Amino acid sequence: MTAASTPTPPGASGAGDGGGTGTAEAAGVPAGDAKAGTTADAKAPGGPGGPGSSGTADTAGRTGQGQGEAAGGDERLVHRSLLQRLLGRPELGAVVGAIAVFVVFSVIADSFLRASSLSTILYASSTLGIMAVPVALLMIGGEFDLSTGVMVTSSSLVSSMFSYQMTANVWVGVGVSLLVTLGLGLFNGYMLVRTKLPSFIITLGTFLMLTGLNLGLTKLISRTVTTKTISDMEGFSSAKAVFASELTIGSADIQITVVWWLALVALATWLLLRTKAGNWIFAVGGGQHTARAVGVPVARTKIGLYLGVALGAWISGQHLLFNYAVVQSGEGVGNELIYIAAAVIGGCLLTGGYGSAVGAAVGAFIFGMTSKGIVYAQWEADWFKFFLGAMLLVAVLLNAYIRKRAEANR
Numbered sequence: 033m034t035a036a037s038t039p040t041p042p043g044a045s046g047a048g049d050g051g052g053t054g055t056a057e058a059a060g061v062p063a064g065d066a067k068a069g070t071t072a073d074a075k076a077p078g079g080p081g082g083p084g085s086s087g088t089a090d091t092a093g094r095t096g097q098g099q100g101e102a103a104g105g106d107e108r109l110v111h112r113s114l115l116q117r118l119l120g121r122p123e124l125g126a127v128v129g130a131i132a133v134f135v136v137f138s139v140i141a142d143s144f145l146r147a148s149s150l151s152t153i154l155y156a157s158s159t160l161g162i163m164a165v166p167v168a169l170l171m172i173g174g175e176f177d178l179s180t181g182v183m184v185t186s187s188s189l190v191s192s193m194f195s196y197q198m199t200a201n202v203w204v205g206v207g208v209s210l211l212v213t214l215g216l217g218l219f220n221g222y223m224l225v226r227t228k229l230p231s232f233i234i235t236l237g238t239f240l241m242l243t244g245l246n247l248g249l250t251k252l253i254s255r256t257v258t259t260k261t262i263s264d265m266e267g268f269s270s271a272k273a274v275f276a277s278e279l280t281i282g283s284a285d286i287q288i289t290v291v292w293w294l295a296l297v298a299l300a301t302w303l304l305l306r307t308k309a310g311n312w313i314f315a316v317g318g319g320q321h322t323a324r325a326v327g328v329p330v331a332r333t334k335i336g337l338y339l340g341v342a343l344g345a346w347i348s349g350q351h352l353l354f355n356y357a358v359v360q361s362g363e364g365v366g367n368e369l370i371y372i373a374a375a376v377i378g379g380c381l382l383t384g385g386y387g388s389a390v391g392a393a394v395g396a397f398i399f400g401m402t403s404k405g406i407v408y409a410q411w412e413a414d415w416f417k418f419f420l421g422a423m424l425l426v427a428v429l430l431n432a433y434i435r436k437r438a439e440a441n442r
Contacts, residue, residue: 122379123391125430129377129423130398137405144408147284154286157400158293159348161393163367164374165296166344168392169304170337171375174317174384175231177220177341179238181367186242187213187349188359189250192259202267210346216242217342221335243365250361263357275347276355289351293393296344300389313337317384373420374399377427386435398423 195205378391
């Protein structure tokens with residue numbers, strides 16, 4: 033498809049470390065195959081290694097290399113300073129905020145820098161980060177999921193009640209929980225692409241249904257809002273080692289969730305910046321109609337993103353279960369907003385097409401530092417939500433400013 037036949041949607045531009053890649057590459061065409069007159073590969077302001085911005089590539093609506101060279105050469109070959117590249121990173125604002133929060137609590141809270149305190153902060157960050165990372169990918173793809181908080185609880189409830197009621201090895205319940213949770217993600221994605229309704233409406237419905245199911249089925253089966261303990265069942269010890277164990281590093285005990293969190297960040301970063309699927313995610317988030325016009329499988333990409341969110345919910349749910357051996361069926365309500373806030377603080381745009389997995393991880397780390405830092409500083413815990421809201425607003429404003437500066441410096 034020639035570039036002349038692919039108009040650029042308003043606001044669409046290249047993305048890379050934090051934004052979409054060009055539509056030629058998004059459609060699966062190798063950069064070397066894009067010839068003059070075709071849609072250009074968008075690695076230069078937006079491919080891996082360059083600063084990101086929202087949507088499909090801003091080269092998508094340009095004519096080929098001929099016009100680009102006539103206007104002053106291929107912009108992919110333009111030298112960019114280190115400062116310009118840093119300003120284009122979507123997670124820059126979150127990193128600056130994280131440093132500021134760390135310094136503040138290091139000064140005012142004597143116990144903040146202790147090894148035990150830092151391990152507690154990492155644990156709190158990881159429990160949020162495991163969900164914030166796939167939620168960030170979903171937001172880069174231009175969608176939301178309001179059911180994530182209760183989906184985590186649903187995953188743990190299925191695993192616990194199936195194992196207990198069937199008197200089965202807990203790994204059987206874990207496997208059934210994986211299938212059920214992925215089914216919930218598939219339901220959200222399929223309903224989205226089939227009905228064309230906004231993801232806000234689809235997942236709000238799922239949120240309400242799961243909230244009722246979690247409470248109703250638990251009361252029906254267990255006669256209470258809490259599941260029966262499974263700590264004495266076969267396979268519990270090995271499952272706990274995978275989902276809720278501790279690793280001793282020096283004088284600090286690090287929860288296994290930190291390992292899960294970092295692994296998901298690495299996997300998501302590789303997926304976004306080094307695979308064709310990552311190009312599709314950025315392209316779909318920047319403009320699904322333009323992405324579809326150049327061959328991006330929009331429906332498959334969106335469903336895959338919801339399956340990724342479901343996988344994160346399953347991991348979090350299993351940790352919740354094997355860390356406490358019981359599950360409160362009313363847990364999780366409201367956590368979906370925290371996951372979204374962490375992704376936004378990390379640089380994701382609500383409009384899609386821009387963001388990074390690293391940014392979402394930093395956003396979760398800011399949450400972890402704030403929640404525990406307030407305790408170590410002996411402040412009133414009631415201030416926690418106030419600070420989170422303030423950080424969210426500041427992060428959005430800072431991200432918008434950084435993005436404008438990055439676009440102005442191109």
